[in-house]
């Protein structure tokens with residue numbers, strides 16, 4: 001007879017009726033399956049923040065238009081030499097199932113820690129394919145238009161351990177335990193095709209600590225994300241590949257730049273110098289020519305001494321090319337890894353830009369900033385990666401399907 | 407032991423019938439045993455062993471306990487009948503797997519989870535590898551004489567390699 005002890009014991013009627021305090025009829029229990037059991041028995045009573053769910057399936061992958069969660073990780077993997085289109089397709093099938101379950105607050109099928117899988121807290125899991133994936137699988141000709149590797153810039157001090165990567169799993173959640181578990185589980189799920197390359201953890205404000213509509217601030221103290229797409233029209237224009245993009249329609253291209261901040265010298269600046277570096281006010285986030293955060297910057301306005309009010313060397317002046325196609329979504333996370341070896345702050349930004357076309361829409365901006373941007377005095381790019389984010393899929397589909405099955 | 411248990415169930419069911427006003431607990435036209443969340447440990451390379459385990463949640467909405475007694479592969483992966491296995495600690499405390507005597511209990515009105523390190527459906531003598539992402543099909547045999555078809559998707563699993571302990575001697579899972 002089956003033993004009644006151990007983790008794999010049969011869930012008895014007693015557990016169901018009394019242990020969990022759920023008063024359900026027997027038919028309802030059978031129909032509800034493991035999800036209901038695990039949610040009620042394992043998770044205790046999650047708060048509203050814990051139970052918030054972001055839909056996994058849809059025309060675009062989640063985790064991009066999704067308001068930034070409190071915690072994020074960009075995990076990159078190196079594809080095995082033995083990987084083929086068939087093995088990657090198989091793994092993406094399974095990875096899609098597991099990711100969609102976790103995002104719904106259900107343990108993965110092969111989850112080894114179901115007790116920490118039931119508090120989604122707006123969990124999103126987003127997959128990306130790097131240059132290496134296309135090249136190693138012989139799919140180089142299927143790279144979307146404009147998906148180029150960034151050239152190296154004079155400002156760069158790139159470290160290989162924060163650069164490149166063949167397969168990306170971007171995870172966000174308002175709960176760091178959920179994030180950690182999803183990261184570990186997904187790493188196991190794809191382990192037959194990919195080995196860990198990097199894992200960059202970042203954070204934003206804790207959920208609930210500020211109004212969610214507020215533009216987040218970075219560790220330099222400035223609102224970061226003011227000039228960003230905010231409605232369907234601007235997302236369709238700047239972020240999501242259009243219907244004429246073949247398999248890539250509904251996808252996007254991601255640039256991740258790990259940018260160290262030299263906060264120790266930055267801290268010695270007065271507010272006026274800091275505002276000059278960005279071209280915006282610290283408190284309100286307004287351009288130096290305006291009063292409110294969303295006022296249009298007036299790059300032509302001059303002060304009595306004839307200098308532009310928004311300095312020519314400022315970050316927003318340089319990042320604003322004037323070409324309306326040079327726009328993209330910035331959805332960064334901050335990182336804080338304690339002290340560097342020399343005792344200075346080891347902090348910065350995991351800058352993440354989402355664009356329909358890296359070459360035509362992102363690169364011109366990055367080039368201008370690399371040439372000249374006062375902010376470069378206090379910031380150093382130390383990592384760089386590009387990924388194609390394939391389109392989303394309906395329930396029953398798998399991420400990458402449009403590429404691998406056509 | 408079995409009669410004792412059935413007695414308890416009968417009393418419970420009677421009580422439930424009173425509570426819910428259920429008047430027709432006997433007829434069994436719809437299947438009462440359902441399988442969800444089925445998956446199988448992928449075996450991409452038979453050189454690493456020609457056996458695997460299938461895991462799932464089995465629920466029983468009926469009023470009688472049911473046992474999963476074994477099964478049949480319908481994928482063309484093995485000729486060997488599938489076995490209902492459990493994992494238990496042997497005398498030395500090592501976890502070993504063995505036939506679940508009498509089958510795997512799916513309690514009336516409850517469910518059982520087959521999972522690594524616990525109950526599983528055992529495949530022996532695989533003749534083909536099972537790649538991650540493949541779907542295999544099998545049929546489970548139930549103690550009430552019915553069968554149930556299962557689709558299981560193949561996933562990576564490290565571990566889950568308890569030693570097999572038949573009546574005589576051992577063998578790797």
Ligand code: HEM
Nearest residue numbers: 218222223224225226227259278316319320349365366379
């Ligand atoms: C540590 C590095 C960086 C920091 C701290 C930073 C911070 C900021 C801040 C505070 C703003 C103004 C508010 C806003 O519109 O969001 C801004 C604007 C902007 N940044 Fe950055 N940024 C960094 C790197 C970059 C990089 C690498 C790029 C692109 C290559 C970039 C592109 C932009 C663009 C396009 C704008 C909007 C400009 C406009 O007003 O038209 N930033 N950034």
Ligand SMILES: [Cu+2]
Nearest residue numbers: 459491503528
């Ligand atoms: Cu076994």
